[in-house]
Amino acid sequence: MEKARMMLNSIISEPDKVGKTMLIKYYISEYRATNPIFLAQLFKLILKYIYENEDFELFEVIFENFSQELGVYGYESQEELNNLISYLIQGNYLEMIKKTLQVIPRIGNQRTLTLLKELIQNLEKSKYIDTKLLYDLKKSTFDLKTNIENAKKGLHLLNIIEPESNVRWKKFEEEANE
Amino acid sequence: MISKTDIEKITEAYRNNEIKKASHLGKIFYNDLPKSIKKVVEVSNFLVGNEPFGNIDELIDYSSHFDIILAKRYFLEGNFKKYFNTILKTIENSKDTLTKLYGLKELKISNQKKFDEIYPKYSSLEAQTVRSEYLKKFLSSNYTEAIKIASEFTSQNNHAEIILDIADIWYHTGQYYELANLCFSLQKEGRLSNYFSYLYAFSFFSSGKIYDATAILEKLLQIYPKNVNILYNLANCYIQLGKLRESEKLLLEAEKLFKSPSINFTKGVLYYKLGEYNTAKEEFTKSLGSNEFEFSSKYNIAICECNLGMYDSAIKRLIEIRNSSYVDRKNFERLDRTIDIVRRIGRKIPSWLILLIILLISSGISIGTYFVLSFINFLR
Numbered sequence: 001m002e003k004a005r006m007m008l009n010s011i012i013s014e015p016d017k018v019g020k021t022m023l024i025k026y027y028i029s030e031y032r033a034t035n036p037i038f039l040a041q042l043f044k045l046i047l048k049y050i051y052e053n054e055d056f057e058l059f060e061v062i063f064e065n066f067s068q069e070l071g072v073y074g075y076e077s078q079e080e081l082n083n084l085i086s087y088l089i090q091g092n093y094l095e096m097i098k099k100t101l102q103v104i105p106r107i108g109n110q111r112t113l114t115l116l117k118e119l120i121q122n123l124e125k126s127k128y129i130d131t132k133l134l135y136d137l138k139k140s141t142f143d144l145k146t147n148i149e150n151a152k153k154g155l156h157l158l159n160i161i162e163p164e165s166n167v168r169w170k171k172f173e174e175e176a177n178e
Numbered sequence: 179m180i181s182k183t184d185i186e187k188i189t190e191a192y193r194n195n196e197i198k199k200a201s202h203l204g205k206i207f208y209n210d211l212p213k214s215i216k217k218v219v220e221v222s223n224f225l226v227g228n229e230p231f232g233n234i235d236e237l238i239d240y241s242s243h244f245d246i247i248l249a250k251r252y253f254l255e256g257n258f259k260k261y262f263n264t265i266l267k268t269i270e271n272s273k274d275t276l277t278k279l280y281g282l283k284e285l286k287i288s289n290q291k292k293f294d295e296i297y298p299k300y301s302s303l304e305a306q307t308v309r310s311e312y313l314k315k316f317l318s319s320n321y322t323e324a325i326k327i328a329s330e331f332t333s334q335n336n337h338a339e340i341i342l343d344i345a346d347i348w349y350h351t352g353q354y355y356e357l358a359n360l361c362f363s364l365q366k367e368g369r370l371s372n373y374f375s376y377l378y379a380f381s382f383f384s385s386g387k388i389y390d391a392t393a394i395l396e397k398l399l400q401i402y403p404k405n406v407n408i409l410y411n412l413a414n415c416y417i418q419l420g421k422l423r424e425s426e427k428l429l430l431e432a433e434k435l436f437k438s439p440s441i442n443f444t445k446g447v448l449y450y451k452l453g454e455y456n457t458a459k460e461e462f463t464k465s466l467g468s469n470e471f472e473f474s475s476k477y478n479i480a481i482c483e484c485n486l487g488m489y490d491s492a493i494k495r496l497i498e499i500r501n502s503s504y505v506d507r508k509n510f511e512r513l514d515r516t517i518d519i520v521r522r523i524g525r526k527i528p529s530w531l532i533l534l535i536i537l538l539i540s541s542g543i544s545i546g547t548y549f550v551l552s553f554i555n556f557l558r
Binding site for chain 1: 253258259261262288289290291319321322325351352353354355380383384385386406407410411414436438440446447450458469470472473474477478481482484485516519520523
């Protein structure tokens with residue numbers, strides 16, 4: 001965890017979004033093949049840091065630029081994701097909740113499901129009018145529920161690994177020799 | 179017959195960011211234009227998304243940054259050899275600092291390794307204009323400053339070339355949100371060229387908006403059927419959307435154009451999902467050469483073997499990779515669990531049969547004991 005903490009400190013020392021993005025990109029390319037556990041720990045610490053320090057810039061960096069990677073390496077971050085969602089719900093940051101919806105089905109758990117259901121109920125009770133957000137919330141809840149059920153069913157089934165490289169845009173020109 | 183004024187009109191239109199006008203005027207006089215003006219017209223065509231009026235190969239003379247912009251057509255066509263050749267030759271031949279910096283920028287966004295090899299030779303180039311300044315910052319990886327200067331510059335000079343520079347910097351630094359917003363505004367203004375569409379698809383794909391990325395890539399594939407990036411990334415979209423046979427077609431095409439372990443690995447995933455475990459195993463085996471896929475390919479081969487009933491080989495392989503040094507905790511736990519599952523699946527006698535035999539034997543022993551005891555009692 002010490003390594004991940006050091007990485008987080010370097011990231012938050014970067015003065016802007018571009019610097020933060022480039023540094024996280026560097027860490028991912030450095031550790032994805034050799035030690036992906038560092039990345040899982042890093043994403044866990046980042047999510048924690050966001051809600052503890054109300055760092056909305058880091059939030060934007062992660063959910064705008066690394067949502068795919070968070071889905072892959074977020075397997076240790078379920079509780080942090082739930083705390084972040086709770087924080088966003090309490091602060092009524094609906095636009096930010098919208099940005100998390102894409103990742104939720106991939107790393108959320110039963111508690112995430114409860115949080116989302118409560119949010120939907122409250123929004124419907126308050127006659128909230130952004131139908132797009134309500135639709136996205138319901139879709140994300142449905143996908144998460146399906147994933148949790150599938151995980152339960154498939155607990156004893158075997159499956160192949162599809163690494164993070166398959167969610168990244170491939171640039172073959174980087175491999176071209178001539 | 180073309181006059182001097184007509185030529186001036188074209189260059190002026192281009193300079194004033196009236197790119198469509200430059201292209202339109204160029205079309206009228208195209209055959210009579212001198213080579214340097216033809217180049218301006220073709221760059222205009224590229225920027226507004228028109229097809230070229232003439233043969234690009236004949237225009238490229240490795241002398242200005244226009245040659246680099248035109249080389250982007252080779253990139254979209256998937257001809258990386260011609261694309262890199264144009265960039266490298268232009269950097270070398272040109273006397274102009276901006277052109278050299280522009281070429282180096284293009285090289286950096288497309289192949290960092292090649293860039294790292296040649297950049298030291300040009301690192302002492304001095305920036306003389308604002309544009310050269312932000313390009314120089316970009317080359318020295320000072321992205322924050324590069325974007326800051328370029329953004330300030332666009333507020334004074336909203337030329338299509340400068341917009342292209344910013345888009346390229348965002349593409350390289352992975353600012354998907356900003357890039358998507360830029361492409362969206364270009365689309366609204368009817369200025370979304372094919373290159374910007376490509377960047378739009380990239381930003382959608384990278385932020386997980388697969389449906390949107392698919393729609394754009396499908397259109398681009400019609401225009402550039404030999405671009406391996408378009409083929410492969412669209413194939414990946416199809417896998418995520420469950421369109422497996424469509425994906426297979428594209429991957430087979432991509433493989434003909436470019437040999438890469440990534441293509442083999444993705445084919446492995448595809449055939450596994452199709453239940454063709456033998457073919458999947460072959461593809462995962464082909465991807466073993468790459469460090470990136472070393473762990474996942476070995477693991478996936480074992481899973482294919484398990485599905486093919488080759489349990490002993492699968493277990494042997496899994497134990498071998500579990501004991502390798504590069505696995506992390508998650509992989510270690512996963513491997514232990516997988517080995518246990520494969521062992522259970524691979525048992526020659528099923529568990530229920532073993533339980534039944536144990537039950538029968540214990541019942542037999544109980545009954546036998548009862549009779550023996552009864553017999554002894556009976557004798558007494």
